[in-house]
Amino acid sequence: MVSHLQRKPLNEQRGEAKIVQEILKRDSRLQYVEFRLIELEPEASYEETLEGDECCIVALTGSITVTEGEHSFEGIGTRESVFERVPTDSVFVSGGKSFRIEGVTKARAALCYSPSLTSLPTKLIKAEEVGTEQRGKYQNRRTVHNILPDSDPTASSLLVVEVYTEGGNFSSYPPHKHDQDNMPHESFLEETYYHEIDPQQGFLFQRVYTDDRSLDETMAVEHGDVVIVPVGYHPVGVPDGYTSYYLNVMAGPTRVWKFHNDPDHEWILDRQ
């Protein structure tokens, strides 16, 4: 049985766009984060008016043109597959604005939403501005693309990162959580994971659990699934032979990623 925290692809045609994934507050435990993944054929378009949310449009694969008011970002996107492992372009749009996405080639765009706390300028986040980071050692090595980290003031509440984990490795590990609004020790941030796997028939494991185990779900995740992390630790383990990609969206009352490691496993960080 699929966990209530795991969503299989919808693949629902809506107008000219295929809605591949859609995670809404109204049908999840989330209060801050929403996520949509759309697929567009060349010249097909998707339009949306944002109300209380801001949105980061990630040109996941293929090429798109994003228009908001007088802004037009033409032919953005840098890769045919996320597994080319190069950063891509994104566009940030604040609440109250309308945007249009048009496929230049067949393309996929990830729409990452969170509350719009202040009106901010629409901004192209160019691939070359996306910081790339290597984290961890041994089987905890992974690569991170920081699309909208907390050090970047482009957004008012939204955080967005991409993570690559090689087969046999673990990421979001040692397990950490960010579910207490208790700064400076820990921030409260909900999170979604949009997963892709190379090759696509692969699977990986993601566990979401709390200290008291009132929540403790271990999921077999497949290509295209979304895992919702309303609270708790959320490590990912990738079987040998497969590479994992995931796109994280995070948001909460404070735009700071201050996490707390599971004390039982924090020793992993101290290995020589």
Ligand SMILES: O=C(O)C[C@@H](O)[C@H](O)C(=O)CO
């Ligand atoms: O460093 C990683 O392995 C990625 C994670 O930090 C991931 O972005 C996350 O869990 C954020 O809370």
